[in-house]
Amino acid sequence: MLLNGSHGSEQRVVELFNYIDTHQDEFVQDLKDWVAVSSDSSDPLLREDLSNMVEIAAKSIRALGATVKLVNMGEEKLNDGRNIPFPKAILAELGNNSSKATVCIYGHVDVQPAKKEDGWNTDPYNMTEINGDLYGRGAADNKGPVLAWINAVKTYKSLNQEIPVNLKFIIEGVEETGSPGLEDLIKAHASFFSDVDYIVISDNLWLSRKPALTYGTRGSAYFFIEVEGGTKDLHSGTFGGIIHEAMRDLIYLLANLIDSSGHILIPGIYDDVAPLTEEERKLYEHIDFDLEEHQNNSGVNTFLYSTKEEILQHLWRYPSLTIHGIEGAFSGPGSKTVIPSKVIGKFSIRQVPNMKSSVVQKQVTKHLEDVFAKLKSPNKLTVSMIIGASPWVADVNDPQYAAARNAITKVFGVTPNMIRDGSTIPLARIFQDLTKKSVMMLPIGDADAGEHSQNEKISRSNYIQGTKLFATFFLELSKVHEELMAKNHPSVGN
Ligand SMILES: Cn1cncc1C[C@H](NC(=O)CCN)C(=O)O
Ligand SMILES: [Zn+2]
Numbered sequence: 001m002l003l004n005g006s007h008g009s010e011q012r013v014v015e016l017f018n019y020i021d022t023h024q025d026e027f028v029q030d031l032k033d034w035v036a037v038s039s040d041s042s043d044p045l046l047r048e049d050l051s052n053m054v055e056i057a058a059k060s061i062r063a064l065g066a067t068v069k070l071v072n073m074g075e076e077k078l079n080d081g082r083n084i085p086f087p088k089a090i091l092a093e094l095g096n097n098s099s100k101a102t103v104c105i106y107g108h109v110d111v112q113p114a115k116k117e118d119g120w121n122t123d124p125y126n127m128t129e130i131n132g133d134l135y136g137r138g139a140a141d142n143k144g145p146v147l148a149w150i151n152a153v154k155t156y157k158s159l160n161q162e163i164p165v166n167l168k169f170i171i172e173g174v175e176e177t178g179s180p181g182l183e184d185l186i187k188a189h190a191s192f193f194s195d196v197d198y199i200v201i202s203d204n205l206w207l208s209r210k211p212a213l214t215y216g217t218r219g220s221a222y223f224f225i226e227v228e229g230g231t232k233d234l235h236s237g238t239f240g241g242i243i244h245e246a247m248r249d250l251i252y253l254l255a256n257l258i259d260s261s262g263h264i265l266i267p268g269i270y271d272d273v274a275p276l277t278e279e280e281r282k283l284y285e286h287i288d289f290d291l292e293e294h295q296n297n298s299g300v301n302t303f304l305y306s307t308k309e310e311i312l313q314h315l316w317r318y319p320s321l322t323i324h325g326i327e328g329a330f331s332g333p334g335s336k337t338v339i340p341s342k343v344i345g346k347f348s349i350r351q352v353p354n355m356k357s358s359v360v361q362k363q364v365t366k367h368l369e370d371v372f373a374k375l376k377s378p379n380k381l382t383v384s385m386i387i388g389a390s391p392w393v394a395d396v397n398d399p400q401y402a403a404a405r406n407a408i409t410k411v412f413g414v415t416p417n418m419i420r421d422g423s424t425i426p427l428a429r430i431f432q433d434l435t436k437k438s439v440m441m442l443p444i445g446d447a448d449a450g451e452h453s454q455n456e457k458i459s460r461s462n463y464i465q466g467t468k469l470f471a472t473f474f475l476e477l478s479k480v481h482e483e484l485m486a487k488n489h490p491s492v493g494n
């Protein structure tokens, strides 16, 4: 029998916080155990550990007393024609009290690749605490936040305190490859999501030391440029000088995507970008952002822009184009003298409102075909968009933003830094479009978390205070929801 709020809510919060503080080493050990699983989703043929990670997460959520289902996310078609099933996703629910708000927590347990020799100071899969920071791949993105949600629920259960909201979880294992199959999954399980009132995501970073609340992300249109010159690799002595080399064509194409000032060269790419209004421009003044600190965190010594406004606008509300790599080209140590027969250039465009993936795909394809035509090359060009994730922007007047603001103030004693994020969380826009429900991002990642980079970390403070934030958010959301219900259904209220 759960004590249902036998103390005032203040007393409950004190109990929750004390429990979280006294059990923080357990929570840190849990994160170390999760980080130890190299759940890298980038190579479809190396996802053994990833499936294991999904099972471990399912077990942890089941231990909360939740009903847990592992559901299919479809298959990945490989270049060689094989179809590999994506790792399953977790759909879980805990509580279905019709008088309570139902909040669905999204997260992912897959990670980006990481090898010690990439330049890590510690073993990326052996989480190491140094000066209060917990270093390991996935510590911030996204295993720390997912565990912080689980810790928050575990705290209520351990204290026999009633959880103030109904909970649902959707945890996937392929977010770092752009969440393929997620849209179909949400459509296939529409009934699971039909009674969800709020979606909350914690897969982002603060922008400074000030706790943040995120109301927008950029999308991602990810492209492969394939240039095929022949049926096999050739000796550059025996054949070099008499053939049109695929690599040379590809480098020329890549060089025509973006100029040195960061301007994207694809005709029409800026046409649909929402114009900057005076109202939006004013928002940037209040944002807590230390340009120098951000530069130090980045490890580069100059940015393309020199003011806070320009930098934030070009991270959040203007598109960017990044060239990521070339598959099929020689990149190992030593000096192999081969002419690669087929090379695949990979780049992505971070899309912003009101760009559309379908329009960007046409613009990119036409541009590359026009540039390629100038080369008069006999090689074969194939342009494909393998991810088309849309940008997402929320209405900060959504009720759950008020709840999150209250929770941040309660835990950190400050009002939140209202920010957007330059990265992409495909679920946000998919869920917003499919269900028309409120989506919010409540980050606990440190500004210098180094997600996707060497030496990724989450500070013990952000991980533990973040657990308190999530526990408090449940309470604050239940209050906001109750007020909302009373306002919309006065008879129910009294
Ligand atoms: C879109 N896409 C393509 N490959 C990976 C992604 C998602 C990835 N998302 C995040 O990292 C969320 C922030 N932690 C990104 O934005 O690169
Ligand atoms: Zn990530």
Ligand SMILES: [Zn+2]
Binding pocket: 108, 141, 142, 175, 203
């Ligand atoms: Zn992430």
